[in-house]
Amino acid sequence: MEAPTNPLIDFLVGVVWLLLQTDPSIIPEYSIVFNSSEVLDQFFVTITDMEVTPGLYDVLCATTAPTLDFFKDLPSPRSYHWGVYIIVMEKLYCGSATSARGIKKRFTQYESSMALPSNVQKSLDEGYSTTHKGVLLRIPLPDPVNTPEYRMLILALEALFSFVFWTMVDKPSNYGLLHMRGWGHMDYEGLCTHTCPYEGHGLVGLPLTTEQRVVKAVRQKEHVKEYDRFRHHQLWVNDREKYNETRRKAYWKIVSTTEGRSRLNQARMTYYYKAKADDVEEKSGLRG
Numbered sequence: 001m002e003a004p005t006n007p008l009i010d011f012l013v014g015v016v017w018l019l020l021q022t023d024p025s026i027i028p029e030y031s032i033v034f035n036s037s038e039v040l041d042q043f044f045v046t047i048t049d050m051e052v053t054p055g056l057y058d059v060l061c062a063t064t065a066p067t068l069d070f071f072k073d074l075p076s077p078r079s080y081h082w083g084v085y086i087i088v089m090e091k092l093y094c095g096s097a098t099s100a101r102g103i104k105k106r107f108t109q110y111e112s113s114m115a116l117p118s119n120v121q122k123s124l125d126e127g128y129s130t131t132h133k134g135v136l137l138r139i140p141l142p143d144p145v146n147t148p149e150y151r152m153l154i155l156a157l158e159a160l161f162s163f164v165f166w167t168m169v170d171k172p173s174n175y176g177l178l179h180m181r182g183w184g185h186m187d188y189e190g191l192c193t194h195t196c197p198y199e200g201h202g203l204v205g206l207p208l209t210t211e212q213r214v215v216k217a218v219r220q221k222e223h224v225k226e227y228d229r230f231r232h233h234q235l236w237v238n239d240r241e242k243y244n245e246t247r248r249k250a251y252w253k254i255v256s257t258t259e260g261r262s263r264l265n266q267a268r269m270t271y272y273y274k275a276k277a278d279d280v281e282e283k284s285g286l287r288g
């Protein structure tokens, strides 16, 4: 393992920043803690003992996608380190370890088939075997004071590598993040169905100021709405039949209650009167 060079750090900061800006499903805490690319950059400056797998920058900058050989050569973990790792089973899984026990202990769980990610378990059941487990990047366990923020950084880096190396299961929506994929084609199949920044777990103890908490509450609401809109749109684009069915179900759910029917009528009335008002405006030349 080696210290990350400045160009690599610039790359990681830039791409994590892009991810935070464009991931439709990322939870609000990330944009609160990493509120500018300078802040992100500062995190890398404060972690003086980060190590990455040799040649990572060249791999990321190469015009062709890395092959399985690159992943099969990834170095082993060390005790009491956090980091982002790859599981090679001819398919690829990208994960991270940010618990008090660190990445090496996490690997022993893989060895005894404990708490495996669902698709890793499924692949084992299908007869695939793990041919290599290696580390892309690691940092020593952080000071407890910095745990939540450093955990967020590692999770964001896990997400970065999952999308850049596309260790994701292909989906019609492709998570709204196909622009993050580093190369047009990868010669392996991905096993990740989501990345950790979707989940709030592990952010317990994140010290937010009162002001940040207010921002978080507002963003959380927007976030849910935005994500719903995104999923709705994906469904509309990719599976019109299912989209229609969802709409039909939602409609029947509304009209099956008195309150719902009355709300629907109200909405229709509003629409009707608005259309009428528009019509009158237009006819009387009030418009334009």
Ligand SMILES: *[C@@H]1O[C@H](CO)[C@@H](O)[C@H](O)[C@H]1NC(C)=O
Pocket: 032, 035, 036, 039
């Ligand atoms: C980012 O957050 C820090 C710490 O809460 C704050 O001091 C800074 O003004 C924020 N920057 C932006 C661009 O919002």
Ligand SMILES: *[C@@H]1O[C@H](CO)[C@@H](O)[C@H](O)[C@H]1NC(C)=O
Pocket: 240, 241, 244
């Ligand atoms: C979905 O509904 C739209 C509008 O009602 C209809 O035109 C379309 O054919 C439907 N598509 C499918 C696949 O059911």
